[in-house]
Amino acid sequence: MADLATPSAAKMSTIDAKADAPAKTQVTKPERPDxxxxxxxxxxxxxxxxxxxxxxxxNKAKLELAQPKNQDSPTAKRRAELIEERNKIRTTQQSGKSGRTQIMDRVKRLDEQMKTLQAEQKTARSRMPFRSADEVTQQVERLQKQVDTGMMKLVDEKKALAEITSLNKQKKSFGTLDESQKKIDNIKAQIAEEKKKLDDPESKALSDRYTEISSELDKIKAEQDEVYKxxxxxxxxxxxxxxxxxxxxxxxxxxxxxxxxxxxxxxxxxxxxxxxxxxxxxxxxxxxxxxxxxxxxxxxxxxASAPAYQDEILTAQGLIRYFDPSSAEAKAANGPGKFAAQASRTVDSSAIKGTALKKKTDDDDDNYFVGGGGKKKKGGKKGGAAASPAPSSGGDKFNLSIGVIEELGKVGVDTPMNQGDVPNVVEQLKQKLAHWKSDQDKKTKENIAKAQKEIDRLEAEAAAEGQSGATDAGNKPAAKNQAVNGQADAGAQLAQEKDGAADAAYELKKASIEDTNGS
Structure with missing residues (x-):
């Protein structure tokens, strides 16, 4: 099968340019912005x-400042906050004197209450052999392990269980002591807070803050007056x-x-x-x-249009001529051809005297190479006359070349084992030859129809593949086959074309066009 050459890129571009020339419009490629x-x-x-x-x-802030009636403006809100804070400071400072006496009384009462709780707690702790609830828990766990071992005497075990019960009661008493300690700590915190109120730095801080607020309010008023103008x-x-x-x-x-x-x-x-x-x-x-x-x-x-059985017919005719030189096929092959040249004149050799030159075909050495079936006889002339393509007869050995045996296998005829099998082989060859010649036209038409059917099937498959939009379906497309940013890779295109040719050859090879073995 001859390969179909891929059209060159230059030729394709020329074809496309000619085809698109009438409808082509000038389009300027837009530049991508930097x-x-x-x-x-x-x-x-x-x-x-x-x-x-x-x-x-x-500008908006200045306008809002110039319009004090707008209570939602940031300046108005800030001014209201400052005035409110200044009033609170003033009230605090006025109540400072009477408040100090009240603070001292509260501190004294809290201190007495704290000392009472501390005395009660000290008395309760002195009655307990343990200092904390954790020590009680450890003692209970130690006694419980001794009881669980089962190695104690009954009296000791009862004593240990009674001690465990007593320790659990003492553990609850520690909870009461913890609550008492929390109350004491709370009272201490209250006393510390009350004492902080008596410190002079707070009063000084209030005075400083009052001065700052007054200054900021004066500044806001001055800005309002200026902006309003x-x-x-x-x-x-x-x-x-x-x-x-x-x-x-x-x-x-x-x-x-x-x-x-x-x-x-x-x-x-x-x-x-x-x-x-x-x-x-x-x-x-x-x-x-x-x-x-x-x-x-x-x-x-x-x-498919070539005559069917052509190779078989030629092979059978050659085998018939080989095994039966006297057959019509052999005579037709050995006789002059249809288009053989005829002598236009004859030469009278009666007057020619002397020694006649031998033809090359009369040479005894050439007769030695003629394919004979048996051994060469001593008489050179007799041996040369008896030599022929047919196998030797009589008591000579029956020999066939490998080529003849292969040709017999091609036409489906068994190889003769001796000279007696030759007539049967010739008859089989003639029967097959007659069958092939009689069935040649019919088989040729069948081959043409089968080839046309296969061609129609492949065309239908190609059309269906084109409608489905399948491209690159035979092989997985690679990135270089896609031609995303320019032309596709030349090596990839060549590989795809070779793959396409291989696929087509494989599809056509599956359909056998003629039966080479015949009937």
Whole structure:
């Protein structure tokens, strides 16, 4: 099977250029925007926008300061908080004198209560042999282990159990002592808090805070007075800043829109270019495989149209001539051909005298190489006359060449073991020859029909594969076969083409076009 050459890239590009020339329009490839330049310009525009927004905030704060009736403004809220805090400090300072006496009385009562609890706790602890509940628990566990061993006497065991019961009661008493200790600690904390109230640093801190609040309130009032005088100017500034802010915001938005629009345009162009490349490659690939299928189909039809049994007929005729030189086939082969040249004149040799030159075919040495079946006889002339393609007869050995045996195997005839089997072999060959000749036309038509059926099946499979959109289905497509960012790898394309040729040869090989063994 002849290989179908892959169309060159130059030729394909020329064909596509000619085909697309009428409908082609001039398209300029959009440039992908520079990201670093975009980031720098965006940072600059956003910085200008932020500066204007800061000015707007300052202007708004001044306007709120100039309008004290607006209680929701930050300045008004701050002023109200400061006034409230100053009033509290003033009330605290006024009640400071009478409060110190009350604090001293509370400290004295708490101290007496704490001493009473400490005395009770000391008395209770002196009656207990253990210092804490953990020691009681350890003693109970030690006694319980001794009881659990079962090695104690009955009297000792009862004594240990009684001691365990007593220790558990004492353990509960430790819980009462813990509660008493918590009360003592709580009273100590209360005494410490009350004593802190008597310290002078707190009164000094209140006085300092009162001074700070008064100063801040005076500052707020001064700012309000100043801003109120320039209220109209602040309002004009607010309008101007708003317009500037809108301009800066529009510039930032335009910069972003322009950048992302350019990116989308470049991406769309690359996507469309990739789609066109893929469609072009698919069209070229489909055209290539369609031409290849047509060539394969033409070759298979030519092979199927050849006369059937041609090799078998020629082989059988050659074997008949070999085994039976007197047959019609041998005579037809040895006689002059249909298109043999005839002598245009005869030469009278009666007047020629002298020694006649021998022909090359009369040489005794050449007769030695004629394929005879038996041994060469001593008489050179007799041996040469008896030599023929047929096997030797009589008592000579019956020998056949390997080639003759192989030819007999090809036509399905058993090899003769002696000279007596030769007529039967010749008869079988003639029968097969007659059958092949009579069945030749019918078998040829069957071969043509079978080849056409196989071609139709392969065409249907190719059409179904094309409709399903399957590409690269025979083998797993590699990344270099995809041609994502440009042309596909040349080595990958060549490998795919070879794979396609191998697949087609395999499919056609599965369908046998003719039965070489005959009937």
């Amino acid at each position: 990201e670093e330049t975009y980031k720098k310009e965006l940072a600059k525009a956003e910085k200008e926008l932020s500066a204007v927004q800061e000015k707007q905030k300052a 320039n209220l109209n100017g602040l309002r004009d500034e607010r309008t101007k800043l708003h317009e500037e802010q809108q301009t800066k915001y529009a510039a930032v938005k335009e910069l972003k829109d322009k950048y992302y629009a350019a990116r989308r345009a470049a991406a769309e162009y690359e996507k469309e270019a990739y789609r066109i490349r893929k469609e072009k490659q698919k069209a070229e690939n489909d055209a290539y495989h369609a031409g290849k299928r047509r060539q394969v189909a033409q070759q298979k039809l030519e092979e």
